[in-house]
Amino acid sequence: QKEVEQDPGPLSVPEGAIVSLNCTYSNSAFQYFMWYRQYSRKGPELLMYTYSSGNKEDGRFTAQVDKSSKYISLFIRDSQPSDSATYLCAMSEPHGDSSASKIIFGSGTRLSIRP
């Protein structure tokens, strides 16, 4: 079983819809959770960063972490064609100053917003 599972999609929704992207994980020690957006032929861009459980909102984006269920979500409201991209979740354990821990990425979900 992979440490982080993410549905690869593709996911296609009409413009204006609410999009829900999700990841599940198996390591209960994960404390830092991130969402990245990657456009074709570009490096991933950090969208949202959360620590531990709860919700975080930034404009049309809301990140949600449910540690009891080991489940994280990214919601996109009023989706736009420019939101069409691959979205990757990522997470890591706290290790103080140690560089030993890695940030583990999901495989990415391809999202397409239809005009």
Next chain:
Amino acid sequence: GAVVSQHPSWVICKSGTSVKIECRSLDFQATTMFWYRQFPKQSLMLMATSNEGSKATYEQGVEKDKFLINHASLTLSTLTVTSAHPEDSSFYICSARDRRLGADTQYFGPGTRLTVL
């Protein structure tokens, strides 16, 4: 957010030559940088972890003599693809780990597209 640059953004080279790709963290010091490669419509594949002042840690199946990594300063890591062949053609992306203020995130460079003829 933090800024990570990569140079060059694209490169075309002949088979058998070596290519160096630079990754710089522009506004923070990164003790750890990572190198990934990505094939079209596939996910990121971690190649190696680069720690400042020490040898890189390579993932299983990645040839360390083929992909030379140097992390000589807190803001610069380089990846050299030695004796490149057409199968090395790919999108190479670096990232820098930002652990300031108790956070733990990675910021990615824009990527380098390598084409080996």
